[in-house]
Amino acid sequence: MTQQETADVRSLADLTPEQMTKLSEGSFSDLIGLKFTELSPDRVRGEWTVRPQLYQPAGIQNGGVYCTVIETLASVGGGVWYGERGTVVGVNNNTDFLRAVREGTLYGEATPVHRGRLQQLWVVVITDDSGRTVARGQVRLQNLPQQD
Structure with missing residues (x-):
């Protein structure tokens, strides 16, 4: 996106997955x-390829990558839903690592559990x-x- 196109975006809800x-x-x-593959107020999906630059010393996907993807997909989903009312920021991220991965493509899907006036809770698998x-x-x- 050009700087002008970015400036024209009023909220994340205005973006396609490719634009995001x-x-x-x-x-x-x-x-x-x-890479974002789906972007809506009710679900955000993304994918990435496991590669050696993302390994931890044992030669598996670093858990920090999972935390990053989980935070990113949830925050984008929350931002899409909140729209022009303002912005959202993460205040807690709990991530469980269940299976070691050394190669392949991984897929993340974020969906809301709760969306309230002041807070939201999203789960990402x-x-x-x-x-x-x-x-x-x-x-x-x-x-x-948003402050007027």
């Missing part, structure tokens, strides 16, 4: 290779190419109303 991926260029989620759950987490978001 483009908007993320140069960010931490771009560094790990996260990460699966592998075989559909097995490899990690799961939940993120509590604070809704920050």
